[in-house]
Amino acid sequence: MSVTLEKVDLSLKYTAYYKQVKEELFEGSSDILNAQRSKAFQSFVMQGIPTRKNENYKYTNLHPSFSPEFSFAHSKTEKEADLQEIFRCDVPQLNTTLAFVYNGWFSRKSSAIDQLPKGVILDSLESISKQQPELLSRYASLADPEEDPMVAMNTAFAKDGFFVYVPKGVVLENAIQIINLMEGSSDMFTTQRNYIYVEEGAKLQLLLCDHSENQNNYLSNSVTEVFVGSNAELEFYMLQNQHNKATNIHSVFVEQQRDSRVTTHTASLHGGLIRNNLKFILDGENCEANMYGMSFLDKKQHVDNFTQVIHAKPHCVSNQLYKNVLDEQSTGAFAGRIHVVRDAQKTNAFQRNNNLLLTDEATMQTKPQLIIDADDVKCSHGATVGQIDEEALFYLRARGLDEGKARLIMMNAFAHEVIQEIKLEPLRERIDELVDKRLKGELARCHDCSYGKDC
Amino acid sequence: MLSIKDLYVSIEGMEILKGINLEVKPGEIHAIMGPNGSGKSTLASVLAGKEEYEVTSGEVLFEGENLLEKAPEERAKEGLFLSFQYxxxxxxxxxVNFLKSAVNEHRKYKGEKELTAGEFLKLMREKMDMVDMHPNLTNRSVNEGFSGGEKKKNEIFQMALLEPKLAILDETDSGLDIDALKTVANGVNALRSPERSAIVVTHYQRLLDYIVPDYVHILYKGKIVKTAGKELALELEEKGYDWIKTENAN
Structure with a gap:
């Protein structure tokens, strides 16, 4: 009984908090963001912070992550120093247009937003939603607060995030790289809302790197809405590299129009608790959606990938491949839902989840779910949970490789299948290297920075 | 070089080898023959260090040192090579990465300088020619999608790269056509020297036409029941194993 009360209390704490800061939330925000707040808040009140009784959060207990006394990043702070100077998320040979989000706020000061081709926008949501609200409301929101309490909470609290717009027919030569940095003087909570619009025939490669500095508890609850027009292409790489006291909840919604191609690639290298919600709606014929994910966990880390693909139109292909390597007492979950609606004939939908458990204490939950309402489709799913192949290990050792090295090679080989799907070659090489470091038990930070040595 | 004394080995409580004695001197080639299930592959695996086998008694000395207490990788680096049956x-x-790591681990162990990528590729090409390996194969993952014959050639190719003191060929001839068999045999013969030895485990006499052994041993029910020169293989080919079985019925 006391446990239940505690959980209710925790949700109450956040509802009380909303009421307390309501004015701050509304102040300075655009009408378009404010218009949704109250309703989203009501929705959050109804749902509360999800417990394991919520089927969609069955394998992830968020309550401990919400327990610390957080300070909320409701107002903008800028880092004094130039982030471009001190913080180079270094991917050798990768030319990117670099932008920063600092504690949930887009940093115009540090971002190279002027270097983009004409018509391309890379800016803060706060300012775009005020200055060009018509641009933001081009598409109906995909993130329904009623469907997920974390989305409801995000919609109620969000004030800023990044906004990326690639107009019709524009092909970006350089990738856009957004560094999402958390750095608080105490335990901190951020709520970021992002938008990515890739219009008809346009092409974008976007790399989002999540980092955290110093040893505070962080909780980030972000929502990213992505619209990809007909015949457009998006590669969206998410590199999650925070620390063990960071909780990262990221809900990504993607809508695709006909003949478009989208690839998401989620590399969870480091973090205390990571929950990735990824929902694709294939709303035009002949779309291709590729969803790749990999995670490397140790200690008591937890990663949960929750995917949904809705095949709403015929002749589309979706392909999911998720791989996890779990060491020590880490835990993981994968739940993937494929829904082929009536009349979405000639759908090809594939899903695979492979997991490598390195200890007896690590656990993995995997749950495929197919809902097929059409009759001429090709769908498959497969999941494995296993250990390193002892026969292969012996083969490598019999050629003179010591056991540690042989294991490392086997783990790298396991991840290789996902890594090779990274089309940006310099990024692929960099991630290869980071994964290798991560598997060796070394700190795999993807930047040379002067901060945090022990995370 | 290799001295096996009264070796008993079990797997999951079942005794497979029941007192093996074998002495291999430098430069010698020993063939081990015998019917299915007599313990030939167990012997090869135990020597290479496979962990699921339990040595219940006896000892194995490799160049005077206790082989059985060493890890598989140590055995490999000291010059023991197992060509896998599967x-x-x-x-x-x-x-390429795998082979380069293996070669350099051996070099490090011997106190030699590691090969650079360029040096390694040169060495690799040279050895590939020797066993008639298709260059495309080294661009693939280890043994992935290789045919049965290619896998066996790949074993001999690795042997040529690592230049072991003692090679143990575990049914390397099974599944090979006559051309591949010759290639494999050529690979083995090219490594023959007064310092190097080999143990050739096989069912058939055919391979021994090309790799001529100094001794032929017959392993039956976990024991070496007969040892003779190369003519024993011919005798087996002609008479089969039944006479061995009858002789050792008790």
Missing amino acids: PVEIPGVPM
């Missing part, structure tokens, strides 16, 4: 496919591990 080479393992390892998707995601590129052949």
